[in-house]
Amino acid sequence: MxxxxxxxxxxxxxxxxxxxxxxxxxxxxxxxxxxxxxxxxxxxxxxxxxxxxxxxxxxxxxxxxxxxxxxxxxxxFPEPALMGNTPDDKGAILMWTAIAEGQCGLAVAEALRNSNPHMKDRAIPGPENFEQIPQLAERGLRRIDLFFDKLDQRLQGRDFIATQDFSLADITAFVLVDFARVVQKRVSDTHPDLKRWYEAVKSRPSAQL
The missing domain is CATH 3.40.30.10 (Glutaredoxin)
Incomplete structure (x- = not known):
């Protein structure tokens, strides 16, 4: 491969x-x-x-x-399973992966690509050029805040986002939450459960690469 x-x-x-x-x-x-x-x-x-x-x-x-x-x-390579073993777990993992992509990943992309001067005319990835829209950057920042709130609430009393085991949903959410730093959005004590989870995933060897 x-x-x-x-x-x-x-x-x-x-x-x-x-x-x-x-x-x-x-x-x-x-x-x-x-x-x-x-x-x-x-x-x-x-x-x-x-x-x-x-x-x-x-x-x-x-x-x-x-x-x-x-x-x-x-x-x-089915082991370790990162996309679930049961129908319920498979559904929950893909659901939370989609939530992280749509509500955090796209929000960070909106905020970054529509505000960074180095991305002028590169507001959307790919071979075509698109102009920046400042209002989308403002909306993206607000959407990141809302996602942090949602994830903090979801992680109350839980070690992982989707199921009882580490999964693709945790990888997706961690990477996107971590990348939000490029638009000055960072996990803090205002979201204690999100911070606990974030620090735990950050300590995994895979997150160091």
């Missing part, structure tokens, strides 16, 4: 953590988004969408989305 990564971006970090949690050996290539290597002809031949992560499977299939990569790796 071949894994196209970017050490500074949140999306490939999600796949990188999952790969590490499962102890999988893959061939890794770093793609510098800062240098716009994702827009090079060489990389566009791999993924015309100009995004990372990308996983080339053992049979040569190209996977370019985190959920697709996670589903493949879970099926190919």
């Amino acid at each position: 071949i894994f196209y990564d970017c050490s500074t971006a949140p999306s490939p970090r999600r796949a990188r953590m999952l790969i590490a949690e499962k102890g999988i050996d893959v061939e890794k290539h770093d793609v510098s988004l800062a240098k716009e290597e994702q827009l090079s002809a060489e990389f566009l031949a791999i993924n015309s969408g100009a995004t990372v992560p990308v996983l080339i499977t053992e049979t040569g299939v190209t996977l370019t989305e985190n959920l697709g990569i996670a589903a493949y790796l879970e099926a190919r």
Whole structure:
């Protein structure tokens, strides 16, 4: 398998953590988004969408989305299970993964890409250019606050977000919550249960990569 990564971006970090949690050996290539290597002809031949992560499977299939990569790796390497063993757990994990993506990941992206001067005309990832909309940045910041509130409430009396075990939902939420620092949103004592969970996941070896 071949894994196209970017050490500074949140999306490939999600796949990188999952790969590490499962102890999988893959061939890794770093793609510098800062240098716009994702827009090079060489990389566009791999993924015309100009995004990372990308996983080339053992049979040569190209996977370019985190959920697709996670589903493949879970099926190919079922232990430890990170997407649930029971129907209820599988549903809960995908539900909370979707909540984290929609309510935190998209919010951080809105806030960052619509305010950072280095992302002028790059408000949406991919090969096409889109102008920044400042109002979306303001909305994104508010949505991050709401997600922190929701996750703090969810984690009261719980060690993990979706089920009783560490899962893809925890990886997704941790990476996106951690990345919110780029728009000056950080976990603090105002969210004690969120902070407890955040520090616990942060201490895992996979989070150090």
